[in-house]
Amino acid sequence: MEKRGLGPLSWETLLYTVFTIAFFLIMFYFVTGYRGGSVLWEDLYAKEIANLINHAEPGTEVKLDVSRLSSLAVKNGKDVRYIVSINNVDNSVTVSVRNGAGTRYSFFNDVDIIEPRVEAVSGGAVVNRLIFNVKERAT
Amino acid sequence: MKFLGDRKGYTLGSSILFFVFFMMMAIVAAGLVGGVLAYFGNGFDFRQRDAGTLFSQVKHCFDRQDFFSAGFVENPELFYKECRLSEKALQNNYIVYARKISDNKEFLVGIRDYIVRCDFTAGLKNKYLPLCAKYEFGDYEIIVGSNQNSRKVSA
Numbered sequence: 001m002e003k004r005g006l007g008p009l010s011w012e013t014l015l016y017t018v019f020t021i022a023f024f025l026i027m028f029y030f031v032t033g034y035r036g037g038s039v040l041w042e043d044l045y046a047k048e049i050a051n052l053i054n055h056a057e058p059g060t061e062v063k064l065d066v067s068r069l070s071s072l073a074v075k076n077g078k079d080v081r082y083i084v085s086i087n088n089v090d091n092s093v094t095v096s097v098r099n100g101a102g103t104r105y106s107f108f109n110d111v112d113i114i115e116p117r118v119e120a121v122s123g124g125a126v127v128n129r130l131i132f133n134v135k136e137r138a139t
Numbered sequence: 140m141k142f143l144g145d146r147k148g149y150t151l152g153s154s155i156l157f158f159v160f161f162m163m164m165a166i167v168a169a170g171l172v173g174g175v176l177a178y179f180g181n182g183f184d185f186r187q188r189d190a191g192t193l194f195s196q197v198k199h200c201f202d203r204q205d206f207f208s209a210g211f212v213e214n215p216e217l218f219y220k221e222c223r224l225s226e227k228a229l230q231n232n233y234i235v236y237a238r239k240i241s242d243n244k245e246f247l248v249g250i251r252d253y254i255v256r257c258d259f260t261a262g263l264k265n266k267y268l269p270l271c272a273k274y275e276f277g278d279y280e281i282i283v284g285s286n287q288n289s290r291k292v293s294a
Binding site: 027031054108 | 153179180188192229233289290293294
């Protein structure tokens with residue numbers, strides 16, 4: 001009588017199938033990250049924002065056009081308010097125009113970044129600006 | 140009918156096939172990653188700019204107070220405070236090195252090994268090596284280097 005259910009051969013086939021699906025999902029995730037240059041723009045903006053902070057003196061208010069990022073975020077279904085986050089604890093800037101992934105770069109200027117936010121410029125429906133204030137680090 | 144799994148050499152054969160399967164996956168992955176990176180590029184190289192920015196801050200700070208007479212050598216905490224630089228950020232991917240040439244007195248924060256790696260010409264192409272700014276003036280030499288690259292994170 002022939003064996004039924006998952007014999008050794010079937011388990012092997014299942015394993016191959018799982019690995020193949022996982023592999024293609026990872027590859028799909030990797031390639032879609034580059035679609036429209038999302039990863040490259042994240043990389044560029046993370047570095048430029050960190051560079052701006054490195055050059056900034058306490059008391060500075062920075063306004064940066066991030067329309068390119070917001071249009072990519074909208075395409076990828078990401079909320080525009082969360083495309084840039086700045087962490088004062090580990091001195092890092094994270095830019096994310098994709099759901100679940102982003103690019104991080106650190107700044108070395110020992111300052112606190114207050115209220116980073118992305119705002120639409122009044123009168124311009126497609127123009128968004130990142131605004132934040134640079135303050136002396138509280139000891 | 141005899142079941143296939145009972146055949147002699149079956150285990151060895153399937154193990155070898157499993158290895159071949161992973162090899163194929165690795166080759167396909169390398170091709171895809173290589174193709175995507177070749178088309179889109181591998182990000183922007185900010186190491187030289189980073190080093191330049193840090194250098195200007197360090198030089199500006201040095202002009203205000205000589206590191207060797209301000210006690211920075213004995214107490215690097217003072218350096219971070221007076222020059223408004225983050226200790227946490229500088230420890231991992233940077234070097235700030237100053238030397239008083241006449242008595243060979245040194246001040247260093249960051250990664251000491253970068254003093255040597257700064258001279259590697261391969262650093263221009265290899266993003267895992269630091270790019271540096273060097274300056275000699277009077278009795279002093281300053282080397283500032285950066286090896287920071289952006290990181291992909293979950294967000």
